[in-house]
Amino acid sequence: MPFTVTEMAVSLWKNLLQTTKERILQQRRMSLYNGAHGYDEELLKKKLQQFAGGSINLSKEDNGIGILTLNNPKLMNAFTGTMMVELQERVTELENWKDGKGLIIYGAGNTFCSGSDLNAVKAISNSQDGMNMCMFMQNTLTRLMRLPLISVALVQGKAFGGGAELTTACDFRLMTPGSEIRFVHKHMGLVPGWGGAARLVRIVGSGAALQLLSGAAGVDPERALHLGLSEETLSSSDETGALEEAQAWLSQYTEGPATVIQAVKKVVTAGRELPVEAALRTEKDVFGTVWGGPANLQALVRRPKHK
Numbered sequence: 001m002p003f004t005v006t007e008m009a010v011s012l013w014k015n016l017l018q019t020t021k022e023r024i025l026q027q028r029r030m031s032l033y034n035g036a037h038g039y040d041e042e043l044l045k046k047k048l049q050q051f052a053g054g055s056i057n058l059s060k061e062d063n064g065i066g067i068l069t070l071n072n073p074k075l076m077n078a079f080t081g082t083m084m085v086e087l088q089e090r091v092t093e094l095e096n097w098k099d100g101k102g103l104i105i106y107g108a109g110n111t112f113c114s115g116s117d118l119n120a121v122k123a124i125s126n127s128q129d130g131m132n133m134c135m136f137m138q139n140t141l142t143r144l145m146r147l148p149l150i151s152v153a154l155v156q157g158k159a160f161g162g163g164a165e166l167t168t169a170c171d172f173r174l175m176t177p178g179s180e181i182r183f184v185h186k187h188m189g190l191v192p193g194w195g196g197a198a199r200l201v202r203i204v205g206s207g208a209a210l211q212l213l214s215g216a217a218g219v220d221p222e223r224a225l226h227l228g229l230s231e232e233t234l235s236s237s238d239e240t241g242a243l244e245e246a247q248a249w250l251s252q253y254t255e256g257p258a259t260v261i262q263a264v265k266k267v268v269t270a271g272r273e274l275p276v277e278a279a280l281r282t283e284k285d286v287f288g289t290v291w292g293g294p295a296n297l298q299a300l301v302r303r304p305k306h307k
């Protein structure tokens with residue numbers, strides 16, 4: 001029997017509700033903190049909205065590479081409260097990008113990011129507000145790190161404080177000549193709180209991380225390469241040239257269907273974060289999504305030789 005208009009509308013509405021519910025559940029799974037941790041996200045967002053300025057812009061290219069721009073060049077791309085909220089919104093958008101394969105994060109005006117906006121920091125300089133801001137940023141940066149996209153921080157100029165922490169939430173870092181990553185927190189009487197310490201230990205090891213955080217010294221491209229903090233020093237220092245180089249570098253790894261590239265990132269994320277048995281189970285599940293899939297079947301027909 002054919003559906004009536006009302007039945008179709010009800011069915012569409014139910015689908016929409018279900019999709020929204022699944023999306024919210026997915027975000028909760030990816031997040032570290034929620035109401036159970038005494039964390040009220042909506043209240044914090046209202047507070048963050050009071051510190052306005054700058055923007056976080058996302059452009060999704062046809063080649064499956066997203067370009068995320070930290071845009072507050074007047075303050076060396078320092079993170080205002082509204083930029084923190086916008087970063088969360090852009091991450092949600094990227095989580096739902098079916099055709100996405102890679103992501104490049106860079107700063108406007110030839111510099112990466114000078115950390116949190118010190119004007120906002122001064123206004124919320126009590127312990128509880130600080131921890132709430134940390135929970136918000138850890139949630140967002142953990143979701144960023146777990147995106148099924150291969151991510152690169154393109155470091156031009158300075159990546160200081162929270163800016164240095166943000167680079168560690170990407171899979172890779174590329175630096176331009178003269179650029180600098182610096183965990184300046186000690187000089188501000190702080191430690192990283194956006195997850196930068198935990199991630200740095202995993203990238204460079206605990207000894208080097210201890211030196212970088214307790215020395216608070218700048219890391220130039222040469223030292224970053226030596227430490228394994230950066231993959232490569234690009235040759236261009238200007239924005240257009242550096243972006244082109246970063247895209248070319250990333251496209252070595254994003255060649256191929258989005259389903260397969262995303263599956264690659266998912267199994268690596270599981271290996272990086274989970275105990276081995278849980279990682280193996282996740283790998284089996286992800287394998288099930290590509291085995292017998294279109295890319296796999298086409299390859300079987302082509303029978304390519306991998307010489």
Ligand SMILES: CCC(=O)SCCNC(=O)CCNC(=O)[C@H](O)C(C)(C)COP(=O)(O)OP(=O)(O)OC[C@H]1O[C@@H](n2cnc3c(N)ncnc32)[C@H](O)[C@@H]1OP(=O)(O)O
Pocket residue numbers: 074075076078079114115116117118119158160161162163184185188190193194
């Ligand atoms: C998560 C916790 C954290 O992020 S704690 C770390 C916070 N960040 C910092 O302490 C960095 C402070 N800034 C600096 O050290 C310098 O501005 C750096 C980044 C080295 C750039 O120096 P330089 O190239 O000489 O530029 P500048 O100092 O003249 O800066 C231009 C304008 O931008 C501003 N700016 C810079 N960083 C911030 C920031 N984080 N928050 C707020 N404003 C910032 C400067 O004050 C300066 O503004 P203005 O032109 O003096 O009005």
